[in-house]
Amino acid sequence: MLRLIVRKLLEALITLLGATWILFVLVRLAPGDPVKLLLGSGAEVALSDSQAFDRKAAELREELGLNENVAVQYVSWLKRLAQADLGSSIHTGMAVGAELADRLGATLALSLSALTVQVGLGLLLGMASALKAGKLADNAVRLACVVLASVPAFVVGLALLGLFAVTLGAYEISSEASPGRLWLPAVAMGLLGAAQFARVVRAQLLSELGRTYVLSALARGLSRRLVVRHALRNALLPLVTLIALSLTATIGGAVVIESVFSWPGIGKYALDGIMRKDYPVIQGYAVVMISLVVLIHFVVEVAYALLDPRVARKKEAEAL
Numbered sequence: 516m517l518r519l520i521v522r523k524l525l526e527a528l529i530t531l532l533g534a535t536w537i538l539f540v541l542v543r544l545a546p547g548d549p550v551k552l553l554l555g556s557g558a559e560v561a562l563s564d565s566q567a568f569d570r571k572a573a574e575l576r577e578e579l580g581l582n583e584n585v586a587v588q589y590v591s592w593l594k595r596l597a598q599a600d601l602g603s604s605i606h607t608g609m610a611v612g613a614e615l616a617d618r619l620g621a622t623l624a625l626s627l628s629a630l631t632v633q634v635g636l637g638l639l640l641g642m643a644s645a646l647k648a649g650k651l652a653d654n655a656v657r658l659a660c661v662v663l664a665s666v667p668a669f670v671v672g673l674a675l676l677g678l679f680a681v682t683l684g685a686y687e688i689s690s691e692a693s694p695g696r697l698w699l700p701a702v703a704m705g706l707l708g709a710a711q712f713a714r715v716v717r718a719q720l721l722s723e724l725g726r727t728y729v730l731s732a733l734a735r736g737l738s739r740r741l742v743v744r745h746a747l748r749n750a751l752l753p754l755v756t757l758i759a760l761s762l763t764a765t766i767g768g769a770v771v772i773e774s775v776f777s778w779p780g781i782g783k784y785a786l787d788g789i790m791r792k793d794y795p796v797i798q799g800y801a802v803v804m805i806s807l808v809v810l811i812h813f814v815v816e817v818a819y820a821l822l823d824p825r826v827a828r829k830k831e832a833e834a835l
Contacts, residue, residue: 523816527809531802538801540588542794549605549792551578579605579796592798601802602795604788611799615781619803621692622780625700625773632705633761635713641716642711646743648721656713668768672775673705690777699774704768708761715757719750748785759815763808791796 550572576582580591595602601611644656663671679699680686686699723729723746732742770782775784781800790794 520817523813527813530809531805534805535798535802536589538583539798543585543588543796545792547686547792548572549794550579550581552792553605581745593795596802601799602734604796605793606791611716611795613644614784614796615803618779618781618784621778622766622769622773624692624697624784625704625769625780627777628701629704629765629772630758630762632701633765636705636709636756637712638716640713642720642747644713644717645720645724648717656717660710660713663706667770668703668707669775671707672700672772675699675703676775688777690779692779696776696778700772700778703776704765704772707768708765712754712757712761715754716750719753720747723747723750736798755818756815759811763811766789766807 554572554575573582580588583591592602599612601615603610604614640656640660646652647653663737676686676688676699687696689696724743726746729746730744732745733739769778769780772778772788773780773782774786781803785796785800786791788800
């Protein structure tokens with residue numbers, strides 16, 4: 516088990532370095548200059564001529580360290596990252612780490628609430644579809660899952676916002692992260708993820724209900740409810756990975772929903788940084804998100820090994 520944990524930690528570190536390097540390069544290859552966006556046009560900064568504007572831009576670029584090549588910038592950023600320093604925003608001058616820390620709680624609250632909606636609704640729909648396979652209820656659930664999986668996140672968000680905030684007046688539109696504003700974006704994100712979860716639950720439960728032990732138990736006269744409960748328990752283990760993936764997806768996908776509902780989380784903060792080409796903000800958001808994804812996957816791997824020792828033995832055998 517210890518060897519498995521050490522191996523997974525090394526894999527997580529390599530993944531973090533590789534992902535941050537790719538993002539670091541791609542952000543700088545994107546069109547646009549953050550320095551010129553910060554300064555604006557020559558008329559806006561009231562400089563006498565274009566040469567003065569270019570000179571001011573060059574000075575600011577050197578001050579921000581953007582005149583070095585990408586590799587040097589990345590190494591410098593890694594050194595600051597090793598000291599828990601994510602840098603400061605180009606536009607506001609605020610520490611990115613502090614800004615992300617202030618908003619991370621709002622994003623986690625939204626993501627966990629959305630995951631609760633997704634898992635609860637997905638379980639109900641998936642069980643109903645599996646137990647009524649081939650019937651009207653099954654067809655209705657499958658059609659609803661296809662529709663939900665096809666609709667973009669911003670469309671669902673805007674539709675719910677228009678219904679509950681504008682038509683019914685049951686939702687307050689503001690920029691505060693209050694508990695009273697949490698339920699609607701959580702429902703929007705939960706609906707989007709429930710479709711996939713329901714399909715997986717249906718497939719796993721149908722597979723489990725077709726096994727020999729289930730058929731033997733029903734033939735012996737055991738209660739169908741008891742047999743289904745036992746089959747569901749066995750079908751839930753593969754869903755651990757799906758729940759973990761769903762959590763990372765909701766955290767990463769919160770960018771759209773947070774923007775639609777003006778929820779002050781790290782997703783909206785990152786989107787504002789992307790629009791302004793604020794490199795430290797984008798990089799800080801990326802390293803937090805990648806770290807969360809890697810951490811969640813690491814916990815899932817260890818949990819699998821603890822729940823089923825055969826997984827640990829298989830992983831260790833593959834490493835040899």
